[in-house]
Amino acid sequence: MAAAQQEFSPKDRDFEARARASFARQSMMATLGMSLETVAPGAVEMAMPYAPHILQQHGFVHAGALSALVDNACGFAAMTLMPKGSGVLTVEFKVNMMSPGRGDRFIGIGRVVRPGRTIMVTLGECFAETGGERKLIAMMTATMMVVDSPGIVD
Numbered sequence: 001m002a003a004a005q006q007e008f009s010p011k012d013r014d015f016e017a018r019a020r021a022s023f024a025r026q027s028m029m030a031t032l033g034m035s036l037e038t039v040a041p042g043a044v045e046m047a048m049p050y051a052p053h054i055l056q057q058h059g060f061v062h063a064g065a066l067s068a069l070v071d072n073a074c075g076f077a078a079m080t081l082m083p084k085g086s087g088v089l090t091v092e093f094k095v096n097m098m099s100p101g102r103g104d105r106f107i108g109i110g111r112v113v114r115p116g117r118t119i120m121v122t123l124g125e126c127f128a129e130t131g132g133e134r135k136l137i138a139m140m141t142a143t144m145m146v147v148d149s150p151g152i153v154d
Helices: 015-024 027-032 063-079
Strands: 035-040 043-049 086-097 105-114 119-130 133-148
Touching: 015 035, 015 063, 027 063, 043 063, 063 086, 063 105, 063 119, 063 133, 086 119, 105 133
Parallel strands: none
Antiparallel strands: 035 043, 043 105, 086 133, 105 119, 119 133
């Protein structure tokens, strides 16, 4: 039985617009073809299509691309709970690859497990989707650092 998702209150009422603007500035995500699907306080879903330029030598989507997808989802989930003028940096993650990257598209879901003033702990799941059916292929735990800096762009 899955654990219930916690309810969080964002510190910035414009969290979704800020997240979408920040996502749009990430050229790496554009290179991988990622899209930001849903944004809620403490939870984000992203998608990445299958593409030949992100494959490894055996024809599966590379673990680096899948890790980037779920790491980004975790980071943006944390960002939704941060005040305006703050940013997020990943300081640690562990990913378990459970099945090869085979599918039409890949879904990364990030959720905040424990919000904090300076450190947030997140949980990420990566699904391969084929014909509308999802299969869990990777899981991630990640620690995100809240960065309050004049250099952060809102």
